[in-house]
Amino acid sequence: MRSRVVVAVLLWPSLLLLGAAAPHRGVDAPLPATMADTGDGAQLITAVAPKAGGASGTLAWWDLRGGRWVRAGTAPARFGANGLVEGAARRQGTNTTPTGLYGLPFAFGLRPAPRGTTYPYRPVRQDSWWCQDNASAAYNRWTEPRAADCRAVESEHLVTYRTQYAHALVIGFNYDKPVRGRGAGIFLHVDGRGATAGCVSAPADALRRILAWARPDRRPHIAIGTSAGPLAITRY
Numbered sequence: 001m002r003s004r005v006v007v008a009v010l011l012w013p014s015l016l017l018l019g020a021a022a023p024h025r026g027v028d029a030p031l032p033a034t035m036a037d038t039g040d041g042a043q044l045i046t047a048v049a050p051k052a053g054g055a056s057g058t059l060a061w062w063d064l065r066g067g068r069w070v071r072a073g074t075a076p077a078r079f080g081a082n083g084l085v086e087g088a089a090r091r092q093g094t095n096t097t098p099t100g101l102y103g104l105p106f107a108f109g110l111r112p113a114p115r116g117t118t119y120p121y122r123p124v125r126q127d128s129w130w131c132q133d134n135a136s137a138a139y140n141r142w143t144e145p146r147a148a149d150c151r152a153v154e155s156e157h158l159v160t161y162r163t164q165y166a167h168a169l170v171i172g173f174n175y176d177k178p179v180r181g182r183g184a185g186i187f188l189h190v191d192g193r194g195a196t197a198g199c200v201s202a203p204a205d206a207l208r209r210i211l212a213w214a215r216p217d218r219r220p221h222i223a224i225g226t227s228a229g230p231l232a233i234t235r236y
Helices: 002-025 204-213
Strands: 043-049 056-065 068-078 084-086 097-103 107-109 121-123 129-131 141-143 155-157 168-170 187-190 200-202 221-226
Touching: 043 068, 056 204, 068 204, 084 221, 168 204, 187 204, 200 204
Parallel strands: 043 221, 084 097, 107 121, 187 200
Antiparallel strands: 043 056, 056 068, 068 200, 097 221, 107 168, 129 141, 129 155, 168 187
16 A cells, blocks of 8 residues: 555656647637747747648737746738748759748838838938849848849849838848758748748738737747648647
């Protein structure tokens, strides 16, 4: 009898821990609480497609408050015309959106920053370019003016995308240490007419709300993935 009591006492702390963890991973847990990583900040944007081949889904933005993630807003999202692909395996020019967890280096736009914006925000000017030329030293970088070794036909003249780049956030895909051929110029921007060439897009009002919400000191990230399967957002 004594040995059984000891076993029960030893098991009791483990049962308590399991009981404490269950709500965190339960069906009612907020999406960020089910993810492997959310970055080192207290704000997170999630962009989720139902399946890898889908070009539409849901965008949500979250705050970490008192140790729990609380949704601050939601909006419909669009993805690349050819769906989503693992970020580390992506190839440039495939019209696919890279999955993964990324920082948000800065915001930009043809229109002034929305009221309340505190995030670093660059105005788009006539000589603002995003270099996508694999042969250029400025690959996957904003240049103003266009770098001499960056071909215009291999880059985006930002001012020409008046609808999409009214407001945008740079997604830090392939940004810190760019790998040639993996892809450049992946943004969260305003919806155009349909699916994107690899970016994530949302309605203009959603972009304005996100820019007014994002706080540099809370170090927001964006996670992109599917609701289940090999590219599930919970992997990141």
